[in-house]
Amino acid sequence: MRDIHVLDVSLRDGSHSMKHAFTEQQVRNIASGLERANIEYFEVAHGDGLGGSSLQYGLSAVDELKLIEAAVEECTNAKVAVLLIPGIGIKDDLKEAVKAGAKMARIATHVTEADIGAQHIAMSRELGLKTVGFLMMAHMAPTDVIVKQAQLFESYGAEIVYVTDSAGNMLPHQVTERIRALKENVGIEIGFHAHNNLSLAMANSLAAIEAGATYIDGSLRALGAGSGNTQTEVLVAVLQRLGIQTGVDLYNIIDVANKMVAPILPRPQEISGSSLIMGYAGVYSSFLLHTEKAARQFGVDEREILIELGERKTVGGQEDLIYEVAQQLMLAK
CATH class of the missing domain: 1.10.8.60 (Helicase, Ruva Protein; domain 3)
Structure with a gap:
């Protein structure tokens, strides 16, 4: 039983910090560790999602489909999620990700542009994927606009909608207001994705949970863009202290963070x-x-x-x- 679903994004958001240079063995090591820790879903892709490998966004050292396949091979229970930003990734990329073993698709759009993800949401459902609408740069829109965009995602078939603080700009009361409004106005589950640029990722994640979010993103050792995300292993420990069930084994999630991720960090994930x-x-x-x-x-x-x-x-x-x-x-x- 999981009260809160902790979704790890180290192998996607962390790709930014790694300059999109994860090796297949690194992915296998982290995936197997997440499997041992009983993580339900974890993301694997180029930092900018499926199809992101390019001169503009950064070329991947290893094809992301090979990395997805490698992660899937290491897991029995944990499932691989992928991110797709319409305009960067296309529907064919989603089909190829499914062939590689992905089980969840997170369709990410700017916070005011949910409509461009309609066909991708529909296809994700047709492919049998757990389907998420991901509203990026959520600090740039007022709450009423976010509610309308979330309702669009819901109408297209999304099963979860995320408030995504892509810039790490939001304050806890702003997170509370947005998540609470979604809780009151949509009938699907709500998620939250934080960045730690103002040292508020944990506080914002807890505010989201208190307001009704049931999916929370994190990254091991905060390996993510900027100053990283809510630190997965710390989040699990804090929620355990609060008596909130995540289903994640605390010792094993600490082990994968310290033994598999810490040695490959290109630099400290600190607030510079x-x-x-x-x-x-x-x-x-x-x-x-x-x-x-x-x-x-x-x-x-x-x-x-x-x-x-x-x-x-x-x-x-x-x-x-x-x-x-x-x-x-x-x-x-």
């Missing part, structure tokens, strides 16, 4: 000046490494790039603007 400004300005967390690269290339302060991107209200898919802004800041010196 850049990721802090990212949360403060409301910038998409996967922009962090691109911004650092652009700052070096053009000799400008990465924080200034992030502030400008926040003012322009940039969203995922506009990575090219990072370099445009950096060049403009250089020329303005």
